[in-house]
Amino acid sequence: MIDKFVHIIRIYFAEAWLSYQGRFAITSPFGYIAGKLGFPFFLMLFFIFMGKYVGFSDPLYIVIGNILLIPASSGMGGVTLAISDERQWGTLSYVLGSPAPRGPVFMGRAFYYIVDGFVTALLGFGIAAGIFGLDLSTVNIFLLMICSLLIAVTSSGLGFLFGSISLVTRDGWMILSTFLSFLYILVGVNFPVASLPMILQKLSWGLPLTRGIMAARLVMEGEGWSSISSLITGEVLVGLVYIFIGYFFFLFLEKRSMHSGTLDAM
Amino acid sequence: MTHLRWGLIKQQMSVQFLVRTMNPLSLGLFVIQPAVFSAVGMLLSRAAGNSTPDLVYSVIGGGIMGMWSGLVFTSTFDIAGDRRNGMLELIVGSPTSLNLIESIRTFTNVLSGLFSLVLAFMAATFIFGYSFTGVNTWGVIVSLLLLLFAMWSIGVFLANFLAWSRLSGTFVDYLEMPIAFICGFMYPIRVLPVWLQHISGAIPIRWALEAMNESLLGSFDLKYLTIHWAMTIFLSLVLIAITTWMQVKVHDKIRLSGELSSI
């Protein structure tokens, strides 16, 4: 039992290391950090000035929302790519043909992206405090960290789902990037969910991130655990649902592929 | 280039359409993403308490975003894809210069991007009932043509830079949002801090776009428009000159480093 556990943990961290190595093999640390923070930073500035022009008076609302989107896109995008790349490079058969348990293999890959997104978000808050005068003096930093980490974890569940989809269609990551862009609208990143049309508001509450981002905003306003506990519980539950759906969808596709032989086809 | 090679232009454009443009990715690039940007603009406006959206900047600006993202993405993908599938070395190894190929490809990419803009105009007209009354039509047409020229000159410059090394793709990705942000794709330049407005003055797109937006908003100020058009032409030509100067160096560099075919 213990051996099996150790084996799973080893696979988990070996996979995490592989993901990490995979990223640094093709880029330099400078390029990596610039890529990590550069795009979200300028996108955020773009939204801020869009807001300024139309009279949206709270730029910090956009700043916080966009920083919290970093761990979400890292968790989601990273896991999707970790799975879809296997197909792209033709190594999926070897992973599937091995006796390694699927959960640790792919969740191990998610680990790196979760930590990566989490750290980048914290860095983002630090930078925002310097540039935009984001006041962190009344903020419970520990709770803010919990919220950021939670957002990365719950969104990796969606990554699992999109990764699985990308195994059966070569346009998986296009579906993912389309979905990622919808997040600018749906989960309260740039404006409150309440300003969405009613039907989109309902959709928004069915997605991970909405509650996590809302909880983090409350923390930023100086609120404590009691004000966010229900939002956090909701976020965990919604996240778990997507992780399970993603995982079982993957297992389902793996089974199906044994009959149809479609998984490794480009 | 001693004469215009129409056959090559036709062939390269058709290959570009078949290989790169006609795929599901284009739907995301040219339709969905611009629509999302437009929606963010309109919903921000709604959250700010406005009852009607700003059609020129939020809707047509979304189309401009689509054109630009499509251009950056396709240019990056052109070179990276060719490098990955071994086409880059076959093109470089042919007697036709890579720069000529890139010029035609970029032209095709810019034309494909027009689809985004047309959709945005259609959305403004048919969904939001934009009447186009009082618009300086000729101003819009001339500015749009110059905008396409400016985008083409940047696209060719980027393509050359992308061929430089496999890492440059990452850096070009970083340019997508800064250029959109600094050139005021979805808001007037004047909302930016003055020093940023000065920086954007070096980018040809900004001048053509400003002229087009002002024409759409009914400006007939010929002096203003002429200055903007002249700046667009001048800065685009500067970029083309830099690209021409760079291409020999790029051609040598990629053959020295062996980065023609590396993945």
Add this chain to the structure above:
Amino acid sequence: MDSFAIETKSLNKVFITKTGFWKNKSKSTMAVEDISFSVERGELFGLLGPNGAGKTTTVKMLTTLLLPTGGTAKILGMDVVKQTAEVRKHIGFAFSGSRGLYNRLTAFQNLKYFAELYSLKDDFANKRIPMLLDLVGLADRADDRVETYSSGMTQRLHLARALLHDPEVLFLDEPTVGIDPVGSRDLRKTIKNLLSLGKTILLTTHYMAEAEELCHRIAIVKKGNIVALDTPDALKRRISGESVIEASIQSDQIQVLIDKLKVLDQRTVITHDTTTEPEKLCIRTTEPGRVLELLSPYLNPQYILNLEARSQTLEDVYIAIIQGDQA
């Protein structure tokens, strides 16, 4: 025109790569150290060597895709560095593998595209493309997308592409890799036809039989240097007077047999092939009678399952050279 079709002098290529966490360290790799050879017009010249020996790098320098670090290379008297544009008009090249074609286009569309890159006139291209597709046996699949092709078909399409502009010098880098025996035989036939049309061909391959059948002369490349250059027959004569005796053996008795053979003279080369089942001992010797005498007590299933004497092949020469004793 008295110049060679291909001529290289002390060709050298060093790759510099950035390594380390901060990409601040440089590492240089010598891919080609010193390669000099010349190929006559109308000749089929083979470059043989193990993976990483520098064959493809050499071909890429000759096809203007890589700039040499040192030395010179000329094609039809034109310098590959100084007269790049001219050289490109006169050469064709095909690399192995499925890369280098647009998979979403048909064979005809791919060739039409390259015809434009090589500035072929429409009339000429429209006649030449069907002719080439016919030559490489793809006429009936001309309008199918390349993504539906087998590796052999892709390889043949590469050859058609390389021939589009009717180049005088052709570079074929491992053209038969991944092709079934019938496909490779057809391709070899096509290559011979090209020779009869007066083309000069430089071929790299791992298949000795292919090199022996096709090449007029062969250069064996090892660690970026040419270690042997001659006709296939002359190369084989290098180790003439030697016989090859192959023994299929029980693997646990290998040491006993090797110990027995130690008394043979120093020119005897014994190689042990563990990749076959049963394993093989290959003895290259000038004293075949002595070998048979030494091994005869062991000719029973406990030690030797089969014993065979045969004449030298190019493969024997290649192995001897690459393993260092004949260089």
